[in-house]
Amino acid sequence: MTGVLWLVAILLILLTVVDPRKLWYSTTAWQFKHPEANEPSEASFALGRVVSGAAAAGFTVAAIAATVGAVAPLSQDRLDSAGDAAARELTGEYGKYSSPGITAIEEALGRDDVRMREARTVNEDAPFGESYGIQEYYELTGVDDDSIAGCLEVAYDGGLFHEGDTDVSVGYASGSC
Known part of the structure; x- marks a missing residue:
């Protein structure tokens, strides 16, 4: 997500810096038989x-805000925020015999x-x-500080005879599991 924000920001900065008249001639002028007669005004370019x-x-x-939030030192509040966001992102339908595993949870947390x-x-x-019914518990702790802890609970119905997609409910609680 942060990468997309940076990409859009850079593209918009380039659009701001590039000569708008040259940009118009290279992207839109070809549509007109007489482009000079259809050129936008100076006010439009400005x-x-x-x-x-x-x-x-x-x-x-x-x-910048997303980057700072992602690289800021881990605290209990930051873990709780990341855990709540991951729980919302991971809740939903999954294919038969599947649920979010460790890799999906790590990606949803977005913190190393x-x-x-x-x-x-x-x-x-x-x-x-x-x-x-199946309930899986995943314990989250800070790499540098074990006192920072959280617990993700993944709940769903499953088994060999489960019909159709699996509705997965994910919750987060602050503290150890």
């Missing part, structure tokens, strides 16, 4: 520069200063031929 400059500034500020391990798995009993 407004385009102002709008792209303002948008570039906005995307640059957003990209968080250590993750499977804490435990709980399977609810069900009669033969029916789906059973």
Whole structure:
């Protein structure tokens, strides 16, 4: 996400810096039989520069904020925020016999200063031929500080006889599992 913000900001900065008349001739003028007669006014070119400059500034500020948030030192608040966001992102439908695993959770967290391990798995009993409830717990701790901890709970119905897609519910709680 941060990379996309930076890419859009750079493209908008380039649009602001590039000569708008040359840009118009290279991208739009070919559509007209007499491009000189259809050329936009100076005010239109100036407004385009102002709008792209303002948008570039906005995307640059957003990209800087996202970058600082992603590389800032880990704290309990930052882990809680990343855990809540990961839980929202991971909740949803998955294909039959699948659920988010460690790799998907690590990508959703987006931090390399968080250590993750499977804490435990709980399977609810069900009669033969029916789906059973599954709860998987993943413990998150800070790489440098074990006192920073969180717990992701992944809950879904599964098993050999589960029909159709799997509805996965993911929750986050601050503290150890």
